Amino acid sequence: MTTKQKIILLSDELVRERGFNAFSFYDLSKAIGIKTASIHYHFPTKTDLGIELLRYHTEKTKELREKVKDQSPEKKFSTFLSIYTKIKTEHKVCIVGSLATDLHSLDPKMAAEVKVLAAEILNWVTEILKEGKAQKIFHFEIAARTKALIIIGSMLAALQLSRLTTDKDFDLIKKTLLNDLKK
Numbered sequence: 001m002t003t004k005q006k007i008i009l010l011s012d013e014l015v016r017e018r019g020f021n022a023f024s025f026y027d028l029s030k031a032i033g034i035k036t037a038s039i040h041y042h043f044p045t046k047t048d049l050g051i052e053l054l055r056y057h058t059e060k061t062k063e064l065r066e067k068v069k070d071q072s073p074e075k076k077f078s079t080f081l082s083i084y085t086k087i088k089t090e091h092k093v094c095i096v097g098s099l100a101t102d103l104h105s106l107d108p109k110m111a112a113e114v115k116v117l118a119a120e121i122l123n124w125v126t127e128i129l130k131e132g133k134a135q136k137i138f139h140f141e142i143a144a145r146t147k148a149l150i151i152i153g154s155m156l157a158a159l160q161l162s163r164l165t166t167d168k169d170f171d172l173i174k175k176t177l178l179n180d181l182k183k
Contacts, residue, residue, distance in 0.1 A: 004042045006032050011053050016092040020050060020102045047107040050099075054113035057095050058120050065124050073132030077181070080125055081174050084155045088162065088170050096121065097156040122148055129181075138181040151177055 001009075010031055014023040025046065029036045043049035068079045087094055099106070099114045106114070125148035132138030140147045154177055162170035 003032070003034065003038060007039055007042055007049065008053055008056055011049055012056075012095065013092075015050075015053065016095060016098050020046075020099055021105055047110050050106070050110040051113050054095075054099075054110070054117050058113075058117045061117065061120050061124065073128050073135060073137050074182075076128045077125075077132065077138075077178065080128065081155070081178070084159060084170075084174070088159055088167070093159055094156055097159065121152060125151060132181065139183055140181060 007028055010028055011023075014027065025036045025039045028039055039049075043052065064079060064083070068076050071079070084094065096114065096118050100118075103111055103114060122145070126145045129138060129140070129144040129147050129151075133140065133144065142150075154173055158170045158173040162173075
């Protein structure tokens with residue numbers, strides 16, 4: 001793994017643990033064991049690092065979407081939900097959820113990248129729902145985009161709330177969302 005990749009992955013952990021504004025290049029340099037100048041070599045500013053981190057997540061989302069493109073809508077939806085299950089298992093929060101709380105304090109270029117990632121996820125879930133409804137696998141009355149917003153919002157909240165309640169609540173919310181689509 002390259003130094004640049006290490007910086008991105010550690011930044012990801014710190015964003016999800018503390019928030020973007022609550023860590024510094026010094027924190028990164030101590031954890032990785034390099035000088036802050038080495039971090040500045042790869043990322044001249046913290047905004048540059050944040051943008052690269054978001055592009056990394058956007059690319060990972062596109063790769064996952066591509067990987068399941070020929071699967072059934074139910075399999076695609078389960079794959080989408082598995083993202084949150086993995087995040088939950090790792091005791092993290094969603095990168096979009098974490099950065100959404102910092103949105104108004106982020107550099108406008110970085111805020112734009114948060115919106116790009118959120119749009120990628122929203123578009124993917126909306127397409128899954130439309131496909132599932134067209135195939136009569138999923139049943140819902142509202143617009144697919146609105147349903148996608150509700151589902152994504154529910155999963156973001158489930159990650160946060162189940163930290164205060166129990167893991168069973170996370171699983172219950174996830175299961176309910178899927179069952180609700182199949183009614």
